[in-house]
């Protein structure tokens with residue numbers, strides 16, 4: 001029997017196939033999961049209950065997921081003395097779509113972050129963060145429901161590429177000498193140095209995915225967010241390459257702000273750009289004008305957390321890391337180790353990751369059921385401790401009870 005990490009592959013499932021960037025999903029896909037460290041097992045148990053119930057309700061027995069446990073983080077370290085075993089990567093490559101809970105970040109040693117390692121090894125170049133409001137969640141905004149954006153953050157380049165040299169090292173000195181002596185710059189000798197690579201290929205493939213998403217999901221605009229007024233050949237180039245891509249590949253379905261003048265022709269997606277600092281104001285002051293955002297790595301990191309905070313849902317926000325061959329859906333919060341095993345934490349982030357995953361797989365009915373179940377449960381104010389302490393008149397429930405309430409509240413909207 002075939003296995004990874006000594007764990008046999010489920011016999012009742014089939015692998016998802018990917019051809020020319022298209023994911024083809026059988027009725028019984030094998031989906032690897034990493035339950036995660038700390039509170040990960042509590043959360044995964046609750047999330048899986050919700051996922052299985054939603055699939056069953058949507059399709060009867062016609063479709064099901066063959067879940068397949070793979071290991072990373074502390075659990076992998078304890079079992080295999082390896083934070084990210086080769087078997088886990090092999091399984092992710094074989095089955096293409098995976099979901100994971102939070103992982104302990106190893107302190108010291110070779111791996112800086114398991115999440116970053118996975119993104120790099122599988123070339124998951126899009127970090128996808130949808131941000132929307134769930135009625136009832138406490139928010140600092142007067143009208144949090146006006147913000148409904150999907151953020152495409154470039155995931156592999158920029159200052160996150162990890163190309164940097166510590167101040168005072170021979171390497172830093174060598175780079176400074178090169179820049180000062182050969183390139184005519186004037187960098188202080190006592191500087192640390194970091195490099196910000198932004199490529200045309202990396203930018204265009206990210207922006208392409210954002211535009212395709214807007215077209216497929218009826219979103220009215222794509223906004224390129226950059227700091228191009230200052231960093232002209234990286235951030236400014238990101239914007240220019242975005243507009244170039246629109247001309248090359250999307251001129252029949254998109255218009256740019258300059259072309260649109262006062263109105264966007266019906267059915268076309270508006271492509272516009274905003275400077276990053278002004279964008280932070282825009283999402284506060286005119287949130288309804290933004291639908292899909294495509295941006296570089298560092299801007300995207302800041303902007304996605306700022307937007308999530310606006311809807312009161314930093315702890316609930318889901319995310320996905322997507323490439324041409326693989327997609328990994330992951331919680332945005334950490335392992336919250338002090339609550340491990342207590343069945344108290346909020347499982348919404350992983351549950352909403354699952355909703356995104358089913359949407360990505362084309363199982364949109366499942367995604368809608370999960371969204372309805374979670375919205376309704378929060379509207380009823382049956383919430384875990386974290387939301388309970390912020391919501392007046394709420395009933396505090398355990399992680400498992402929250403999942404059971406979601407299952408009880410699932411119903412397909414009439415239009416589905």
Ligand code: NAP
Pocket residue numbers: 101102103104105115315330331332333334335336337345346347386
């Ligand atoms: P954390 O695990 O996110 O926890 C910080 C605080 O956030 C918790 O004490 C809790 O606040 C709240 N919280 C987090 N998840 C929650 C949930 N599901 N439900 C309710 N409240 C939740 O951050 P950390 O303590 O800085 O990090 C712990 C470990 O996680 C570290 O090893 C870190 O590297 C790792 N980490 C992993 C990821 C990832 O895998 N994606 C992300 C971030 C951090 P209260 O105590 O106030 O209730």
